[in-house]
Amino acid sequence: MTTATPVTASSATVLAEAGRRRTFAVISHPDAGKSTMTEALALHAKVISEAGAVHGKAGRRGVVSDWMEMEKARGISITSAALQFSYRDCVINLLDTPGHADFSEDTYRVLSAVDCAVMLLDAAKGLEPQTLKLFDVCRYRGIPVITFINKWDRPGRNALDLCDELGERIGLQAMPLTWPVGDAGHFRGVLDRRGGHFVRYQRTAGGATAAGEEHLPPSQAEAEEGANWTRASEEAELLGASGGEFELERFLNATATPVLFGSAVLNFGVRQLLDLLVEIAPRPTARLDAAGDPRELDTPFSAFVFKVQTGMDRAHRDQVAFARVCSGVFERGMVVTNAATGKPFATKYVQQVFGQQRSTLDTAFPGDVIGLVNATALHVGDTLHAGKPVVRFPGLPSFAPAHFAVARPADLSRSKQFRKGIEQLESEGVVQILRSLRRGDGAPVFAAVGPMQFEVAAHRLDAEFKSPVRLEPLPYTVVRRLADPKQRSIVDGNRTEVLTRTDGVDLALFPDSTALGVMRRLHPEVRLESLVAGTDD
Incomplete structure (x- = not known):
């Protein structure tokens, strides 16, 4: 067998x-x-000259990280995107994630590839349901979080209340580094708590270019801003007395969060966030493999695939596998080994990604995200390595689905394209694909965390493979893992069904918890286990 180089x-x-x-x-x-x-x-890093932040606004571009047609049409992110650029003396690898709860599985995979997270809170809404779930994921993975309270240019809640909420609801001590001068909706600027000075922002037309800043000493700020400055100063002192002083160690061990205030659409406070990331965000460290052993940064190249995406280049329906470099140096053209198969993988076509824009990448180091093109042999969770083998980095989770639908080609003459599209969606993890002997390969079952995943899958089958699909919802709401395949015939009945996931796991589907309870009462010998993110326990 060819060995990795x-x-x-x-x-x-x-x-x-x-x-x-x-x-x-x-x-x-x-x-x-x-x-x-x-x-x-990206605007403040000067890698783009003008923002297109407002979806649907006449004459404005769509955001660079939202490249799918559905994203542009709906004005939401439904897939993660990677952007790499330089700022000061650092290389920034920024991963934008889908916010919608239906795509939480994609977000979870992205969080496995980062060292830090920036959590945005709407100044008017504070902690919302999806925000709470994401904080839980960050806590579970030990990811330090910087909190940016956004939209301070609009009416919103009291700043102290928002900070208190972080501690009361998720147990994170707020450590504000900037403090707003002026109520939400009457944003004057921020008090820089470390320097003690006032940063006053200068609006630009539609927020399309980087906002200017004016730095004023406290005496001048008090003279010009009056009561707004006085109140901000008093609140900042109160924060210091209540444990809100910044401590790097508390941030790194994910027990406290630095807090900044601003407005992304006006580019207010964004430079402070970018500078803070450069100063305090964790650097890459040795990553544990599945056996719990660290893969040191200076050992030979290793990486893991956290996302697979097709259709980013409409002229070439190629497939890109996004991988996080964990150790060593990557050089384009090197031959690496896929730990899942033991087979070599040539890296002739590898790219640096900036949204939908791509350029050839020659070298990458730990922390970088690389895009491996035409990587049809790679799947989400695969480990790549050169030199000393890696036991494999821990696999990425398959979430417990809550929605199910049978997929059938609307045009039987396009059955070949339908099957090819299903294989593609399966490899990317757009939806989970379940199969059974009862339904056959021609009628796979889509399983999803949220129903919008079905819309994305159907849209892509139609747009990319010219195979429109009919989706027939199934009445199941409860899913359990069937631990013993020999018990399949006991569970597979009129109101229940057993389907097999791509990884070989058998899933038992029930219409509701009552049906599950009846099955357990009548057949206590059947081993039905819960599905938990990260493990099937």
């Missing part, structure tokens, strides 16, 4: 380059301004 670089070079990387995700509840913030960060 290790690429070597001095430990000092790898460690120095890894130290320059900042890899983070932007996460939030839908409509909190996530894609707008993504563009605002």
